[in-house]
Amino acid sequence: AQSVAQPEDQVNVAEGNPLTVKCTYSVSGNPYLFWYVQYPNRGLQFLLKYITGDNLVKGSYGFEAEFNKSQTSFHLKKPSALVSDSALYFCAVTFPSTSGTYKYIFGTGTRLKVLA
Amino acid sequence: GAVVSQHPSWVICKSGTSVKIECRSLDFQATTMFWYRQFPKQSLMLMATSNEGSKATYEQGVEKDKFLINHASLTLSTLTVTSAHPEDSSFYICSVPAGGTASYEQYFGPGTRLTVT
Numbered sequence: 001a002q003s004v005a006q007p008e009d010q011v012n013v014a015e016g017n018p019l020t021v022k023c024t025y026s027v028s029g030n031p032y033l034f035w036y037v038q039y040p041n042r043g044l045q046f047l048l049k050y051i052t053g054d055n056l057v058k059g060s061y062g063f064e065a066e067f068n069k070s071q072t073s074f075h076l077k078k079p080s081a082l083v084s085d086s087a088l089y090f091c092a093v094t095f096p097s098t099s100g101t102y103k104y105i106f107g108t109g110t111r112l113k114v115l116a
Numbered sequence: 117g118a119v120v121s122q123h124p125s126w127v128i129c130k131s132g133t134s135v136k137i138e139c140r141s142l143d144f145q146a147t148t149m150f151w152y153r154q155f156p157k158q159s160l161m162l163m164a165t166s167n168e169g170s171k172a173t174y175e176q177g178v179e180k181d182k183f184l185i186n187h188a189s190l191t192l193s194t195l196t197v198t199s200a201h202p203e204d205s206s207f208y209i210c211s212v213p214a215g216g217t218a219s220y221e222q223y224f225g226p227g228t229r230l231t232v233t
Contacts, residue, residue, distance in 0.1 A: 004159075009157065032220050034220075034221070036224075041125075041209075041226060042226055043209070043223070043225050043226045043227065044160075044209070044211075044222075044224040045224075045226035046221050046222075046223075049220065049221065068192075072192060082129065090159070090160065094220055097220075101165060101213070102213065102220050103147050103150070103161075103162055103165070104162065104222065105148075106159040106160045107159060108157070108158055108159045109157070109159060110157075
């Protein structure tokens with residue numbers, strides 16, 4: 001079965017320190033990879049994606065992620081964490097589609113807490 | 117990004133009753149919408165794909181007679197939980213594909229929390 005794993009339920013980091021939220025995937029084919037963030041009472045918001053090209057992708061709010069095909073990973077990183085980054089982060093994969101309908105497979109989410 | 121709204125944001129209903137949740141794409145038309153269910157500390161599970169002008173496509177294990185989906189227009193999809201039971205209590209989220217080629221992004225609604233007593 002195809003799956004996405006986020007091995008850490010929660011990550012705590014001090015403000016100003018670098019942060020990493022891990023994501024690995026087990027799928028067949030060549031997936032497209034995404035990170036979304038969920039704040040309380042708000043819908044999931046797109047952060048960044050890897051479709052093709054440079055393995056290091058940069059996204060919103062200073063976040064970046066590196067696609068590593070050999071390790072089947074797509075870890076989310078930020079050089080300096082802010083308290084406002086505290087939220088629930090989801091990794092997701094999907095696949096190329098010619099129909100315009102593309103389904104996501106989500107990881108279980110990682111709660112990031114940035115401590116002042 | 118596009119704005120997707122859901123109504124209500126939370127609802128409490130009694131066991132055995134039905135409840136309807138609306139998902140609206142406020143600033144662009146959507147022939148497809150997705151419905152997810154989110155359990156505490158768990159992933160978003162895709163329930164079904166709502167298709168304007170045709171029947172919804174349900175994921176394996178989702179009871180189509182229990183979770184009725186109607187894509188009434190290009191901006192509205194509804195999910196009706198029929199004969200709700202406490203185990204149906206959950207957070208229901210809809211999303212709309214961003215559209216365009218090579219995007220593959222989705223715009224998500226804020227979710228609806230359903231509590232069945």
